[in-house]
Amino acid sequence: MRQKVIAGNWKMNMHPGEAIEFITNLTPLVKDTKNEIILCVPYIDLFYSILTAQGTNIKIGAQNMHYEESGAYTGEISGKMLKAINVEYVIIGHSERRKYFNETDEIVNKKVKSAFKYGLKPIVCVGETLNQREEGRAEEVIKKQVDDVLEGLTNEQVGSLVIAYEPIWAIGTGKAATSEDANNGAKQIRDEISKTYGQETASRVIILYGGSVNETNAKELFEMSDIDGGLVGKASLNPEEFSKITNYDK
Numbered sequence: 001m002r003q004k005v006i007a008g009n010w011k012m013n014m015h016p017g018e019a020i021e022f023i024t025n026l027t028p029l030v031k032d033t034k035n036e037i038i039l040c041v042p043y044i045d046l047f048y049s050i051l052t053a054q055g056t057n058i059k060i061g062a063q064n065m066h067y068e069e070s071g072a073y074t075g076e077i078s079g080k081m082l083k084a085i086n087v088e089y090v091i092i093g094h095s096e097r098r099k100y101f102n103e104t105d106e107i108v109n110k111k112v113k114s115a116f117k118y119g120l121k122p123i124v125c126v127g128e129t130l131n132q133r134e135e136g137r138a139e140e141v142i143k144k145q146v147d148d149v150l151e152g153l154t155n156e157q158v159g160s161l162v163i164a165y166e167p168i169w170a171i172g173t174g175k176a177a178t179s180e181d182a183n184n185g186a187k188q189i190r191d192e193i194s195k196t197y198g199q200e201t202a203s204r205v206i207i208l209y210g211g212s213v214n215e216t217n218a219k220e221l222f223e224m225s226d227i228d229g230g231l232v233g234k235a236s237l238n239p240e241e242f243s244k245i246t247n248y249d250k
């Protein structure tokens, strides 16, 4: 049985004071779950969040990183820096980074390799746009993204991945994919990994669904055969609501 993982992606929300308050309030609400709980917070919140979450079952992640270790990249943060303050997870290749910051599959691939190099656990995002879906190209797009972002990884690295299937049309729209569509996307990702890395490796990959997950739809989505949890945006900004999602199986 794969571990269920529920990750919040705060995006550009919450300052350090709010992060400390959030984690303090979330802690008692989620202490009894066996599900892995991750909060991916803005860089400026990381250190405070890690200190506040110490001794709890809440893991802290970043939302991005640079692939180089150090250098003249004004405004950037490296995997080595994240590791130095005990960050555990890092989201890589979110569609908002692809759209607004021109991240390509090649850059995403470099970041994933760098995350592994510094001992971080990448949460790699893939997913098609509405146009691509309406043109019947969703499968082709997902296949290419999976092949390109995983290029050159070892079997062991792939087997330890968390991948988030986030159809772009479902992000921030309040219109989640149906559980069947979400599961088909997750299954396609697993099948694609299986072709290159074998079924055993593919069966270990944790695949999350992301896009308008909330306390009402979480259970149905997370109980699908190939979905191992969620990457949650808006509904991760309120501790009570987020705890209902992480406790979906209670």
Ligand code: 13P
Binding pocket: 009, 094, 166, 170, 171, 172, 173, 174, 210, 211, 212, 213, 231, 232, 233, 234, 235
């Ligand atoms: P929403 O849950 O707000 O749709 O965001 C999803 C997302 O982009 C998580 O990374």
